[in-house]
Amino acid sequence: MLITNVRAHHIRIPYDAGVASFRQGASAITALDTVMVEVSTDAGVTGWGDAFSYVCPRSTATAIDEMIAPQARGLEVPDAEGIPAFMDRVQRNLHLFGRYGITMFAISGLDIALWDLAARVQGVPLHRLIGASKRARIPAYASLLRIGNPEHVAGECETALRRGYTAIKLHETTVPTVFAARQAIGAAIPLMVDLNCPMDATEATAFAHACRAAVPKFLEEPVWPPEDFATLAKVRREGGIDIAAGENACTVHQFRQMMTADAVSYAQPSVTKVGGVTEYLKVVALADERGVKLAPHSPYFGPGFLATLQLMSLRDDATFVEVFFMNRAACLWGGRIDVDANGTITVPQGPGLGYEPDKAIIERYRVS
Structure with a gap:
C-alpha cells in the first residue's frame, strides 16, 4: 500500500467561553483553529492526524505541504512496527528546519495519521x-x-x-x-x-x-x-x-x-x-x-x-x-x-x- 497524498485541512470553529478569554498579544482569539492531516493511500484507506496550530494555522499547514508531504508521498505505508523508524527518518531529514515548534507540529500530524492508518488496516482501535x-x-x-x-x-x-x-x-x-x-x-x-x-x-x-x-x-x-x-x-x-x-x-x-x-x-x-x-x-x-x-x-x-x-x-x-x-x-x-x-x-x-x-x-x- 502506497501513500498517494498528504494534505493539510485548516478549519476554524468559533467558540464562546463566556467571561474567559484566550489572547495572543493584544488580540482576543474566538475560534479554534485546527490543522488536520489527511494521508491518502492507493488502497483507498485514509488516516487522519492533527498538527498543533492555535495561532499559527497557515504556517503549520504550509509546513505540511512543503516539508511533510514530500517526505511521505509515494512511499510504502509503514505498519505499527515500522512507524518509529519511518518517523525517525523524517525527523532526521528535517532537523535543519527546527527540532521544536512548527516543524515538529507538522511531523506530529503525519505521525498520528500513520498510526490511524495502521490501526485501520488491522481493523482495530489504536489502543488495541x-x-x-x-x-x-x-x-x-x-x-x-x-x-x-x-x-x-x-x-x-x-x-x-x-x-x-x-x-x-x-x-x-x-x-x-x-x-x-x-x-x-x-x-x-x-x-x-x-x-x-x-x-x-x-x-x-x-x-x-x-x-x-x-x-x-x-x-x-x-x-x-x-x-x-x-x-x-x-x-x-x-x-x-x-x-x-x-x-x-x-x-x-x-x-x-x-x-x-x-x-x-x-x-x-x-x-x-x-x-x-x-x-x-x-x-x-x-x-x-x-x-x-x-x-x-x-x-x-x-x-x-x-x-x-x-x-x-x-x-x-x-x-x-x-x-x-x-x-x-x-x-x-x-x-x-x-x-x-x-x-x-x-x-x-x-x-x-x-x-x-x-x-x-x-x-x-x-x-x-
Whole structure:
C-alpha cells in the first residue's frame, strides 16, 4: 500500500467561553483553529492526524505541504512496527528546519495519521494495536481559559461542576483567583493551576508558598523560559507544590533533559506537538522509568484529542483528560466526545482513532 497524498485541512470553529478569554498579544482569539492531516493511500484507506496550530494555522499547514508531504508521498505505508523508524527518518531529514515548534507540529500530524492508518488496516482501535485497554472511559477536567476576576472564576468553576466535571484547571496567575476557585469547588475536587510560563524563580516560589493552603494538585509551567529546567527544579524543590510541565517540549530528548534535572512531578506530553504517538509513547516509557507521573496536554478537538483518549486508555493511573471549557459552534465528531453527567468521555472503539471526522463540518468551517 502506497501513500498517494498528504494534505493539510485548516478549519476554524468559533467558540464562546463566556467571561474567559484566550489572547495572543493584544488580540482576543474566538475560534479554534485546527490543522488536520489527511494521508491518502492507493488502497483507498485514509488516516487522519492533527498538527498543533492555535495561532499559527497557515504556517503549520504550509509546513505540511512543503516539508511533510514530500517526505511521505509515494512511499510504502509503514505498519505499527515500522512507524518509529519511518518517523525517525523524517525527523532526521528535517532537523535543519527546527527540532521544536512548527516543524515538529507538522511531523506530529503525519505521525498520528500513520498510526490511524495502521490501526485501520488491522481493523482495530489504536489502543488495541498498541496494547491492552485498561479504561473504557476517561475522567475529564475542565480547563478554564484566563478569567482574572475571582468572582467570575468561582462562577465558572461552579458551572463546570454542574456540567459533570470532577476536576478543574485554572489558567490564572494571581493568588485570589486560586482561593476563589477552591472555595467554590470545595476541598474534595482536584484543582490545578496553569501559569503559562510568566515568572522567575523567586516569583514562582513565592506564588507556590502563597497558594499552598488552596492545595493545588500541581502548578503548571510557572517559570520563564519553559526550557529552564534548573529553575523549574528549584521551584519544585523549594515551593512545596508538585510541578507539571511538558506541553511545550518536543521529542523524548527534551523530556529526558527535564526529568534528569528533576524538574517535574507530572510530565505533560502533547500528542500534536511532541512528535505524535511515536514520541508520546517514548515519553511515557521514560516517565515510568524515572518515576514521573503523567498529565497529558490535550485541549484540542481534532484527531489529536481522539489519539489522546486512545493512549490514555492504556493506563489505569487515574489521569484526567484535559478539555477546554467552552461552547463550540460545531464538533468534528458530533456529540461523541462530550463530557457525560459523570464527568467522563468514552474511549472510541472503532478502527484507528475510532471515529471518522464529519466531512460536512470540515467543508463548512474550512479556511481556504
